[in-house]
Amino acid sequence: xxxxEARRAQQQRGARRAQGGRATSGNGGRGAKGRAGKRTxxxxxxxxxxxxxTFLGMILLGMATLVILxxxxxxxxxxxxxxxxxxxxxxxxxxxxxxxxxxxxxxIVPIDKIPEDVQTAFIAIxxxxxxxxxxxxxxxxxxxxxxxxxxxxxxxxSTITQQYVKNYYLTQDQSATRKLRELIISxxxxxRMGKKEILAGYLNTNFYGRSAYGIQAAAQAxxxxxxxxxxxxxxxxxxxxxxxxxxxxxxxxxPNGKRLVTIRFNAVLDNMVEMGKLSPEKRKEITxxxxxxxxxxxxxxxxxxxxxxxxxxxxxxxxxSAKELEAGGWTITLNIDKKKQEALEKAxxxxxxxxxxxxxxxxxxxxxxxxxxATSVDPKTGAIVAMYGGTSRAEQWNSNALRTDYxxxxxxxxxxxxxxxxxxxxxxxNKPITPNALYDGTSKRPVVGSDIAFKPQNQDNIxxxxxxxxxxxxxxxxxxxxxxxxxxxxxxxKVKKTALELGMQDRDGWGAxxxxxxxxxxSANTVEMAGVxxxxxxxxxxxxxxxxxxxxxxxxxxxxxxxxxxxxxxxKTADTVTKVLTGVVEEGSGKAxxxxxxxxxxxxxxxxxxxxxxxxxxxxxxxxxxxxxxxxPTTHEQTTLTGTAGLGRAGGSSFPAAIWKAYTLxxxxxxxxxDFKLPDAEMGAVQAPSRSASPSTSPSQSAGSQSPSTSRxxxxxxxxxQSSPKPSTSSTSPKPDxxxxxxSPKPDxxxxxxxxxPPVLPVP
Numbered sequence: 001x002x003x004x005e006a007r008r009a010q011q012q013r014g015a016r017r018a019q020g021g022r023a024t025s026g027n028g029g030r031g032a033k034g035r036a037g038k039r040t041x042x043x044x045x046x047x048x049x050x051x052x053x054t055f056l057g058m059i060l061l062g063m064a065t066l067v068i069l070x071x072x073x074x075x076x077x078x079x080x081x082x083x084x085x086x087x088x089x090x091x092x093x094x095x096x097x098x099x100x101x102x103x104x105x106x107x108i109v110p111i112d113k114i115p116e117d118v119q120t121a122f123i124a125i126x127x128x129x130x131x132x133x134x135x136x137x138x139x140x141x142x143x144x145x146x147x148x149x150x151x152x153x154x155x156x157x158s159t160i161t162q163q164y165v166k167n168y169y170l171t172q173d174q175s176a177t178r179k180l181r182e183l184i185i186s187x188x189x190x191x192r193m194g195k196k197e198i199l200a201g202y203l204n205t206n207f208y209g210r211s212a213y214g215i216q217a218a219a220q221a222x223x224x225x226x227x228x229x230x231x232x233x234x235x236x237x238x239x240x241x242x243x244x245x246x247x248x249x250x251x252x253x254x255p256n257g258k259r260l261v262t263i264r265f266n267a268v269l270d271n272m273v274e275m276g277k278l279s280p281e282k283r284k285e286i287t288x289x290x291x292x293x294x295x296x297x298x299x300x301x302x303x304x305x306x307x308x309x310x311x312x313x314x315x316x317x318x319x320x321s322a323k324e325l326e327a328g329g330w331t332i333t334l335n336i337d338k339k340k341q342e343a344l345e346k347a348x349x350x351x352x353x354x355x356x357x358x359x360x361x362x363x364x365x366x367x368x369x370x371x372x373x374a375t376s377v378d379p380k381t382g383a384i385v386a387m388y389g390g391t392s393r394a395e396q397w398n399s400n401a402l403r404t405d406y407x408x409x410x411x412x413x414x415x416x417x418x419x420x421x422x423x424x425x426x427x428x429x430n431k432p433i434t435p436n437a438l439y440d441g442t443s444k445r446p447v448v449g450s451d452i453a454f455k456p457q458n459q460d461n462i463x464x465x466x467x468x469x470x471x472x473x474x475x476x477x478x479x480x481x482x483x484x485x486x487x488x489x490x491x492x493x494k495v496k497k498t499a500l501e502l503g504m505q506d507r508d509g510w511g512a513x514x515x516x517x518x519x520x521x522x523s524a525n526t527v528e529m530a531g532v533x534x535x536x537x538x539x540x541x542x543x544x545x546x547x548x549x550x551x552x553x554x555x556x557x558x559x560x561x562x563x564x565x566x567x568x569x570x571x572k573t574a575d576t577v578t579k580v581l582t583g584v585v586e587e588g589s590g591k592a593x594x595x596x597x598x599x600x601x602x603x604x605x606x607x608x609x610x611x612x613x614x615x616x617x618x619x620x621x622x623x624x625x626x627x628x629x630x631x632x633p634t635t636h637e638q639t640t641l642t643g644t645a646g647l648g649r650a651g652g653s654s655f656p657a658a659i660w661k662a663y664t665l666x667x668x669x670x671x672x673x674x675d676f677k678l679p680d681a682e683m684g685a686v687q688a689p690s691r692s693a694s695p696s697t698s699p700s701q702s703a704g705s706q707s708p709s710t711s712r713x714x715x716x717x718x719x720x721x722q723s724s725p726k727p728s729t730s731s732t733s734p735k736p737d738x739x740x741x742x743x744s745p746k747p748d749x750x751x752x753x754x755x756x757x758p759p760v761l762p763v764p
Contacts, residue, residue: 118235209245306389373400382563412520434684476588604652
């Protein structure tokens with residue numbers, strides 16, 4: 001075959017193959033290939049090429065944006081207001097100046113005055129790559145921006161340079177715009193300034209708590225040394241505390257705060273080992289050094305520091321942070337009335353402090369642990385007109401008026417009664433609970449109807465009644481067994497609900513359906529208890545005590561809303577409880593404060609082991625809560641008050657009541673006082689004892705009668721300060737025959753001398 005023939009044969013074979021290919025792809029082949037090669041649906045829009053291209057495009061766009069921002073955002077020429085703090089002016093309610101605070105508590109020190117290992121401690125916990133980075137941590141910034149956009153604030157990742165820029169040039173707000181400015185300025189600052197200079201600026205602008213800005217002020221505030229004398233252990237604590245100064249301050253931190261700051265303290269040292277800046281052997285030798293007790297700044301002597309603390313905490317709840325206040329420039333007018341405040345301080349000094357011997361620790365050891373706190377409120381406005389936080393912040397840093405680590409004791413009992421009345425509760429035999437309802441006053445009597453067993457002991461283990469006693473008398477004498485049964489009859493959850501509606505806070509100690517709650521086992525402070533009793537005084541309208549009258553700044557103004565709100569409980573309930581509490585003052589444990597100068601209603605309270613004693617009482621014009629606490633000055637553990645001033649048991653009817661009376665007489669001097677107007681009070685019908693065996697017997701009622709039954713004397717001899725009230729008598733009131741009594745309380749013949757009835761109690 002020649003070449004020409006071979007070429008023709010090859011062309012013919014190629015043509016046949018082409019024909020065969022078209023044939024097989026005719027109806028099925030060509031269509032199948034078309035369908036297999038063509039992308040449909042969402043796959044048309046998302047391909048690997050498109051995804052990669054989009055991602056690279058976003059990176060380029062981001063880089064271009066950063067370049068534009070870099071040249072458009074200038075480094076500020078001046079520092080912000082937080083870097084140049086001003087004074088705050090605090091005033092009394094009459095406008096007179098009380099104190100000036102916020103004066104710049106900072107002394108700039110050069111970096112060579114700060115020990116090298118202390119410098120490293122801050123770097124170890126805040127920014128280990130400080131000397132290698134360019135002033136920013138891009139991953140940290142991205143994380144912070146992402147969380148800011150999501151409304152979750154910023155996450156960590158800010159370098160030391162960024163924190164310095166924020167402290168010195170910018171503000172503390174959490175916006176994405178501020179974060180971007182911080183990023184750009186940090187890059188420029190890192191280019192312009194040396195690392196040591198940036199570190200010095202950071203250490204000198206940080207807020208460390210205790211009103212200390214800068215490491216020199218912090219060294220003095222926490223360890224009473226200059227910055228150049230700081231040890232590594234001290235520096236490690238300061239590096240740890242800046243994350244949350246108020247929570248991590250060892251002198252005031254709770255167990256969780258101490259645990260968290262200890263974790264950070266150890267992390268500082270461990271990171272230094274990891275960085276090669278501290279040997280493992282040296283690390284083992286370093287132990288935590290507890291900071292010294294806080295001391296007040298100049299001009300904060302006496303009660304002034306406590307006022308500032310209370311105002312700061314109140315403003316923080318309204319969105320004005322401690323840092324904003326520390327920046328200065330505020331004029332804050334308080335509701336504190338100078339004359340009433342002087343009267344309260346004098347009452348505490350005369351009735352308590354003058355009787356204590358705080359110097360002789362051997363002769364009078366209990367006196368060293370005695371602390372007093374008080375809050376006085378105008379029930380018509382909710383204004384805190386006087387407050388006592390302690391002898392001074394030099395001896396007691398945190399205000400006793402605000403502390404919540406003690407129980408209110410029996411001052412909680414009126415809330416149980418209020419809840420019973422408000423909910424229309426009944427006793428175990430379905431009789432309505434009223435001031436005239438009868439209960440078994442036997443000490444250690446087991447409660448009935450509770451899944452949780454409880455048999456409380458009355459004070460001094462006294463049995464009241466024979467065995468029945470009215471709710472009025474049980475309140476007068478603060479009978480634990482009666483109120484333990486009453487809270488079961490009402491239901492602890494309902495009582496808690498009433499307490500919260502009246503102004504108490506949901507803290508530790510409420511328990512779950514526990515009858516022990518009737519004895520005030522939850523925590524509370526004098527401010528919230530003043531609010532509860534002010535609400536009763538104000539016929540059930542909710543009173544929220546407030547110490548701040550106004551707070552003004554050139555950029556912002558704050559005026560608190562109305563302190564008196566809507567009805568928390570009905571006026572009928574509030575007025576009835578007030579009427580019962582007048583009986584406590586006239587005939588019961590609060591009779592030490594009786595006076596012709598005013599009409600008062602109140603309740604004593606003494607906690608288990610006598611670690612706290614309260615007297616909470618009010619007139620139509622003023623509500624005042626006085627409390628005493630036993631607190632070991634060294635360990636801060638709760639200790640007994642028994643033996644205070646060389647005497648015996650220190651209950652609510654002792655020093656607290658004496659302080660209350662002395663203060664109230666002075667505070668209301670020259671004021672036209674009035675009587676309680678209680679048109680809605682309803683004592684309920686007198687109930688005659690029945691033969692029911694129930695320990696919570698509430699016998700049949702005597703229709704139409706509104707007078708309380710005759711006061712009963714306890715079966716055992718009571719403490720004189722807790723003696724049974726003297727009953728009011730009437731020539732028309734029949735006297736029960738002891739020889740024919742079948743469970744009816746026996747009258748005490750020694751108490752039958754005629755006596756005018758109290759003005760707010762019905763005449764029998």
